[in-house]
Amino acid sequence: MNTSELLQRQSFVELSARARVAQLLDGGSGRELLGPFERLTSPWLALQDIVTQSDDGVVISRGTVDGVDVVIAAIEPAFQGGSMGEVGGAKIAGALELAVEDAANGKPVVPVLLLETGGVRLQEANCGLAAIAEIHAAIVALRAWVPVVGVVTGPVGCFGGMSIAAGLCSHLIVTREARLGLNGPQVIEQEAGIEEFDSRDRPMIWSLLGGQQRHATGLVEDLCDDDVRAVRARIVEAVQSGDTAPARIENIQAFETLLAAIEPDVLAEADKVRAAFEQQANHAGAFS
């Protein structure tokens, strides 16, 4: 890449959720649902003297991307770590449930999920967990009709129950800055000890959970630069594709074969993990 190309880049990672939506939708096509003036705030944070946000950190917008009807659900990374509370979770689940109804009635709407989230908002624990289960249900239901596109760019990454939501998407797009994993580094360190996982060892964390590694192991479909145009171009392709039912969800046997080869007593290293996935892919054509 030359210098002028670099200078023309616009970071997607640095944008707020609402600005991301504005950049992705075709000009003038966007219509936000339950926007901030609805004043639907978390009923649980206020009880804990935590400042609420008038959209509860989730932006839902209908519109088109290169002419395709979409509904974008964008999680705001700057509010409570992108965590899923009752209201924000219900906004995503409810929008996806309506998309299921529309799809069943012959009006397909493609969901695009911008997943910057630490998972359940612990201040609303069981309400967040319940909402995430409802999001999972709706994603699986939608995939009978339309692709479900997940995007993880950073800065938060995608963790907890929402990493399972990412795993359910038919198409995952990440940047090198993204991380995708079930348990956040601090939680693993707390539960398993610092010898198992040092939550301050950032090179190790990105080497295992980072976008490049997830792409190399077939756990995401697309790796792109942190550039608004690049991210949008990948989304344009993804919303126009059918549900590809990727092997990473469907090929149970391939993963079970892979598991048998793991030595859990040896600390996992990125290159060995890649080699294990590659060997399995060469053997069964499983992951790519």
Add this chain to the structure above:
Amino acid sequence: MSAQAKSFGARWLGALSANAAALTGYPASLQVADGELDQHAARFIAVVPDSASHFPRARQGQVGLAEGWALARAVHDAVAADEAMPDKRVIVAVIDVPGQAYGRTEEAYGIHQALAAAAQAYAKARQAGHPVIGLIVGKAMSGGFLAHGYQANRLIALSGDAVQVHAMGKQAAARITQRTVEGVEELARTITPMAYDIESYASLGLLFRQLAVTGDQAEDLSAVETVRRALSDALADIQAAPDEASQRDLSSRLQGNGREASVEVRRRLRVQWAG
């Protein structure tokens, strides 16, 4: 399983499946037994501790890599076997999971994808017309619960201190929210969704029924009968839903009280959806 005492999950699986032989071909931490419920074929599934598991971080009944993929297979195979049958077998997830496995190996090899495969298998079973019932007999924690049971049409819980639902253990929750453990416990007393006890969870309206039976009563015939009757009632309730969509989705969870905001968000979204 080794010499360790049987878990609640293992004991209830045995009681409900009339101690049918567990199916072979699964890891020792996943017990799958075919039995019956109300003269319908039923598959009972439980994740149980295996102190000899190949994966050290998943030896106490957690849902780890092996359990996630094996759960997906156990449910998927039942759906495939019944594909041409008009009467789809009931699937009962017997839930006693202290959480997902926390470990470096687990993250490196994509435990999130393993749990997604399990959640998808349950969701697809439900959408294919299998009545799916989640029976909480012990802990239903976090990712473990999402992968094993939270996709059920109906949820039933036993009672007692050992029956808990939550998103994270107290120590980790304290660290992440920058509070003390005492602070987390204090908040759990007043903020319903932060509580660990099953009564608080029941008040969120997510359960079909809570039973006056405790986890350790799996050998008590009248307790087992109470649970079987509740499973039958749940099955009848699923089949009595007014249309095919509501027989196969999670909409019944929003009919209870306790999650008013979840209902209100959906009501307003519907108004604004079509524009």
